[in-house]
Amino acid sequence: MALLRHTTDDVVERQALTVNPAKTCQPIGAMYAALGIHRCLPHSHGSQGCCSYHRSTLSRHYKEPAMAATSSFTEGSSVFGGQANLLQGLNTIFSVYKPDVVAVHTTCLSETIGDDIPQIADAAVAKGFVPEGKRVIHCNTPSYVGSHTTGFANMTKAMVDYFSTSTTDEKIDGQVNIIPGWVEPADMSEIKRLVKLMGLDGITFPDTSGVLDAPLKSEYNMYPDGGTTIDQLESTGDSAGTIALGPICSGPAAEALKNKCQVPQETLPLPIGLRATDIFIQALRKYNGGEVPAEITAERGRLVDLVSDMSQYFYGKTVALWGDPDQLVSLTQFLVDLDMRPKYIVTGTPGKAFLRRIGEVLGDSVKEVIAKQGPQADMLYLHQLIKREKVDLLIGNTYGKYISRDEDIPLLRHGFPIIDRIGHQYFPTTGYRGAMRLCEKILDAFLDRQDRDSPEESFELTM
C-alpha cells in the first residue's frame, strides 16, 4: 500500500499550505550551533515543548544526549513576558549545570511577546546569577522567519557578536577562522584535518566534533571534550582571515567578524564534492604561502581515480535532491561533475539567492532542471514532480523515504535530519575523502538496485 497514494502527478499551485515540509524552524539550528561551543548549555527561551522537540530531534539524528535548558513558559509568561523565567533560568543553570557559556535563543512565542534578551541577561548579571568568567550570549530566532539554517547562522553570528575581539592591528599570520556551517561532527573534524594538513592554525566555530560524536567512556559528561573554547572564539578577531563555508549558515558570521574586527572574509560553497573542495583548498593556500601538501594532492588524485572507475555507471543518471541550500548547491555541482543529471532540487528554506546559485553551478543544463524554494517547496511538491517524470536516485534526509518506497527509487541519505539510520555522524562527506564516500554510496545504490532487479540470465558476478 502506498503511503503517499494520495499524491497525484498533478502539480497543484498552493498558496497557504505546506505538506510534508523540507525544512524545520530556526531554534533547533541555534541549539545545534550552540552545542559547538565548549562547555555551553543552549537555552530555549519559550515553552517547554520547543526545547523537548529540538533535543529529541538532535538526539534522533546524532544519537547523542543533546543538552539544553528551557524557560518553561506558562500562561503568565505569555501575558507578562518571560523575564522572570529567564532570570530564574539563568540562576538555576549556573548553580546546577555549571556551564561556561549559556547560549539563549528565542522562540516564536518569546519573540512575539518581545522579550529583550540582552536586557534580561544584564539584569541576571546585576543580580549575581552569572558567576565570574561565565558568559551569556543570545540570538533571536523567530520560528516564522527563514528555517533551521537561519537559526544556525544567527547563533554562529552571535558567537562573533559576543566573543570576537581584535586586540592588535597586526593579524596573526597563519591563523584562519573556519566557519563550517551545518554539517555533521565528522565533517567538522575532516575540515579541521585539511586545515591542519595545510599547515595552518584554524579556529573552527562552531565545532560540534567531540560533542555530538563523543566516545563512550562509561561515564556521563554533560559537557564532552569538544567544542570551540571561549579563548578561541575571542581570538577569531585577531585571525588573518575567515573562510565561511556556505553563505546561508556561515556567511552572516563572517560578515559580522569583518565589520567588527576587520578580519577579511571569503564565503565559499560547502566543500562537498571535488570542485567545492578545490575552492576550499585554494582559499587556504592564500594563508600558507601557497603550498599544497602531497597528502592532499594524493587524496584528490585518488578521488579522481575513483570517479574514473565509476563514471560509466554515473553517466546520465537523474537525481532529485532536497534539503538545505548550502548542501544542495555543492551536491548539485558534484553530481554534474560526476556526469549525472540533477533534475529536481527543492528546499523549504526561503530565499531567491538559492535559485541563482543553483543556476550558476548548472550553467547551460539549468533548462532541464526544476528548482524551487520556500514554503510550498515541500516533499509533496517534489513527489508530484517525480510522479510526472521519474528519477534514478533520491538524495536527501530521512523524509524522502516515503517517496523512495512508493516510487521504488533508491535513497541516499544526506543532510539533516537522518533519523532512520545510524553512523552518518561519524563519516564525513566533505573534503576529497568525503567525496569518495559519496561516490561509493551512490554507486552502491545503483548496483544494489541492478542486482535486485536483473533477471537471472543477466545477473552477473562482475559488474
Place this chain on the structure above:
Amino acid sequence: MTTTQILADRRAHIHEKGTAPFNIACEKQSVAGSVSQRACVFCGSRVVLYPIADALHVIHGPIGCAAYTWDIRGAWSSGPQLHRMSFSTDLQEKDVVFGGEKKLYQALVELIEHYRPKAAFIYSTCIVGLIGDDVEAICRRVSAETGVETIPVHSEGFKGSKKDGYTAACNALDQLVGTGDTTGISPLSINILGDFNIAGETWVIKDYYKKMGVDVVATITGDGRVDDIRRCHGAALNVVQCSGSMTQLAMKMKQEYGIPIIRVSYFGIEDMSKALYDVAEYLNDKTVMKNTQNLVRDEVSNLVPQLRKYKHDLQGKRAAVYTGGAFKALSMIRSLRTLGMKTVIAGSQTGNKQDYKRLQELSDEGTVILDDTNPLELAKFLEEKKADLLIGGVKERPIAYKLGLGFCDHNHERKIGLAGFEGMLNFAKEVHGTVTSPVWKLASLRDRLVDRHRLLDGDRSRNGNRFVEGGNAS
C-alpha cells in the same frame, strides 16, 4: 540523603524509600532553567489524537511544530495513512503581524477538498494563542461549508504541560462522541481507551477481547477511526489505559452516557491478566469469563517457560524506569520483577500524587522516586544506584548508553510491541539483549585489559560453548 547534588527546588520532587515519610512534590511547573525531559500542551494533544488515521491533522503555526511531529509515533493503522502526513500553515512573519486566519481557512478548504477526510483536527500552537486567531470561528465556517467536521484543538504550548494537552485532546474527541448511530452494539462491548497501537499493540489487545467474546466498539486512539469514535457511547464499558491521557474523556462519557470506567495496564503478566479478568468480571457473562480463563491460562502457560532462560541471566540486575506518567511505571516494576530484576529508580515526567504513592508502596526500600527529573540528576542516580538498565524514551537512550548501561524504549519509539503476553516475551528479549550485550564489556578499560582466558569465560556465559571447538585455532 544521598551524595547526589540536588538543586534545592528539586529536592521535594525526589524521594528515597525508607529515608523519610513519603510526600513527593509533583504536578508542578518545571523550574525554569531545568533541562527538563518534559514537553508542552501541543505535544500532549498531538500524540493523543495523532493515531486517528482517517482524520486530517493540520498544525496551525510556524513550521517547527509540524516538522517535529511528522510521523514520529509508530501508531500503526490497518487502513488509511492520512495521519502520517504533515500539514502546516507554515506561518511567516507577515502572518504573525496580520493574523493567520485567512491562511488557515484557505489551507483547510484546499486540504478537505483534496483528501475528503472523515474529520479534521486543527491544532493551535503558541503563536496562534498570542496573535489571537479565531480558530473556532474558522472551524465552524469550514465545517459548514465543506460538511466535514472541523474541530479546533486548543493546544497552545505555553498553556500548561503535556497533561493539559491531553485535556485539549479529550475535549476535541468529545465533540465526536455521541454523534453516531449505536444500533446493533452488543451489551458485551467495550471501548479501548489510551492505547495508541505503537508497534501494533492495540491489535494484540483487541484480539484478546475478541477471543473472550467481547466486541470492541472503538479504539481510542490507536488505529482509531472517526466513525467508531462517533458511536463509542454505545459501548457497555470504557477500559482505560495510560490513565493520564484518557481519563477525562472516560469521565465525560460516564457523566453523559453513564458508561463505567475501569483502569488497566496491558504490560506484564499480572497486569495484563488482571485487565482481562476485570473486563470479564464487569461484563458478568459466564461464557466471557470461561473464555477469559482459558485465554489467560493458555497464554500464561505458554509464556512462562519461555521467560525462564531470560530470567536466569537477568536475576538480580538493577533497573531504572523513567516514563511519561507514573501509572505505567507500576507495570514496569512488576514486569521487571517477573524477570528477576530489581527497580532501583522509578520516575516520571508528569505523574500524580496518587500514582507516586502506589509506586512508592510497590517499590523496595532504597528505591529512588523522581518527578520531572533532568539528565544530570538521572545520570548521577543511575551511577549511584548501580543500575544495569534504563527504561525511558528518546532523550534518555543516549544517556544510558554513555554510561554504559542497557536501554529499553518503552515510549513512542518502541519498535516491537511490549503490550500483552507476547509483548512480555518481547520485553524480556529486549531487556536481555541490552543488559547482557557484550558492548558494555568492550566499553570498560578494565575488561579490555584482562587476559584472554577470562574473556573466553565471560563470553561463554552468554554464548554457550561457542569458543570451545575453535578454541585452539589461534
